[in-house]
Amino acid sequence: MPVSLSGRNFLKLLDYTPNEIRYLLDLSRNFKDLKRTGTPHRYLEGKNIVLLFEKTSTRTRCAFEVGGMDLGMGVTYLDPGSSQMGKKESIEDTARVLGRMYDGIEYRGFAQEIVEDLAANAGVPVWNGLTTEFHPTQMIADIMTVEENFPQGVKGLKLVFMGDAQNNVANSLMVVCSKLGMHFVACGPKDQMPEQDLVNQCKEIAAQEGGSVTLTENVDEAAAGAHVIYTDIWVSMGEESDELWKKRIELLEPYRVTQEVMDKADKDAIFMHCLPSFHDTKTTVGKQIAEKFGIDEMEVSDEVFEGPRSRVFDEAENRMHSIKAIMYATLK
Numbered sequence: 155m156p157v158s159l160s161g162r163n164f165l166k167l168l169d170y171t172p173n174e175i176r177y178l179l180d181l182s183r184n185f186k187d188l189k190r191t192g193t194p195h196r197y198l199e200g201k202n203i204v205l206l207f208e209k210t211s212t213r214t215r216c217a218f219e220v221g222g223m224d225l226g227m228g229v230t231y232l233d234p235g236s237s238q239m240g241k242k243e244s245i246e247d248t249a250r251v252l253g254r255m256y257d258g259i260e261y262r263g264f265a266q267e268i269v270e271d272l273a274a275n276a277g278v279p280v281w282n283g284l285t286t287e288f289h290p291t292q293m294i295a296d297i298m299t300v301e302e303n304f305p306q307g308v309k310g311l312k313l314v315f316m317g318d319a320q321n322n323v324a325n326s327l328m329v330v331c332s333k334l335g336m337h338f339v340a341c342g343p344k345d346q347m348p349e350q351d352l353v354n355q356c357k358e359i360a361a362q363e364g365g366s367v368t369l370t371e372n373v374d375e376a377a378a379g380a381h382v383i384y385t386d387i388w389v390s391m392g393e394e395s396d397e398l399w400k401k402r403i404e405l406l407e408p409y410r411v412t413q414e415v416m417d418k419a420d421k422d423a424i425f426m427h428c429l430p431s432f433h434d435t436k437t438t439v440g441k442q443i444a445e446k447f448g449i450d451e452m453e454v455s456d457e458v459f460e461g462p463r464s465r466v467f468d469e470a471e472n473r474m475h476s477i478k479a480i481m482y483a484t485l486k
């Protein structure tokens with residue numbers, strides 16, 4: 155049966171079937187080809203979108219902006235301080251106003267229920283550009299990147315997330331891997347694992363699709379035979395504090411992705427990271443952490459980040475192609 159996502163929201167991948175995810179992946183690859191060959195694709199000329207950001211961003215914002223413009227759309231960016239939303243106007247009212255003016259709304263911010271609430275009231279497609287719980291647009295770019303490296307298909311591949319396995323990226327990877335029949339492993343301390351309800355839900359999906367979900371504290375067991383080793387920052391946006399950094403560094407240092415970890419994985423294994431990453435001290439935060447805690451790399455060693463197995467910049471580029479696919483599929 156042909157897939158149509160016209161008019162749909164894109165809030166979390168639990169709402170999407172494996173077939174629909176597959177469709178978005180194929181479309182993303184097509185958009186990448188169009189961009190590479192310089193073929194114009196202003197398929198959504200005359201439409202307008204608004205990007206609501208309550209947290210900072212480089213990749214997601216730029217992918218929506220360039221993607222929107224390549225598709226011929228008008229794009230408005232509202233930064234964390236410059237809309238009335240939340241402070242003087244409820245989410246419901248904001249959604250009803252923006253839905254009258256725009257054809258689609260992107261939201262990056264806090265609780266998942268905010269983006270769900272926006273979608274329930276906007277009357278136009280709403281896309282989740284990251285919440286505390288999920289980061290679904292990232293997933294289409296990530297699986298697209300995995301497929302570029304494993305063209306035989308992702309089903310049956312082992313993807314290991316190391317570190318803060320309870321964050322939005324880890325949750326979303328667990329969902330997408332389960333939907334696509336992959337073997338997902340969350341590797342980190344017991345206290346930093348995804349919520350049990352979500353784990354149970356994903357285990358059920360994975361079982362139907364021929365994949366699996368495993369939680370482990372054991373790095374050797376996790377890395378053995380892995381095709382993808384993935385990590386993310388140890389403290390996410392919205393939760394930063396000195397005490398938390400201290401606690402997370404103590405907890406998560408054994409889960410840093412080092413060359414030793416990569417050497418335990420499959421010989422063709424790749425390293426992935428949604429970015430931004432603290433792999434050196436060339437950032438303000440990286441410098442402060444080095445001064446306070448005496449470490450100059452965090453979730454991944456600079457050697458791995460810069461090494462031959464790293465695919466992090468392909469992954470970042472793919473954000474644009476995949477976000478374009480998501481917008482096109484839901485707005486056409």
Ligand code: CP
Pocket residue numbers: 210211212213214215284292428429430
């Ligand atoms: N990966 C990602 O979402 O990056 P930004 O925070 O820069 O958007």
Ligand code: NVA
Pocket residue numbers: 284321322323386387389390391428429430
């Ligand atoms: N877990 C990170 C992802 C950033 C893209 C955060 O929420 O800050």
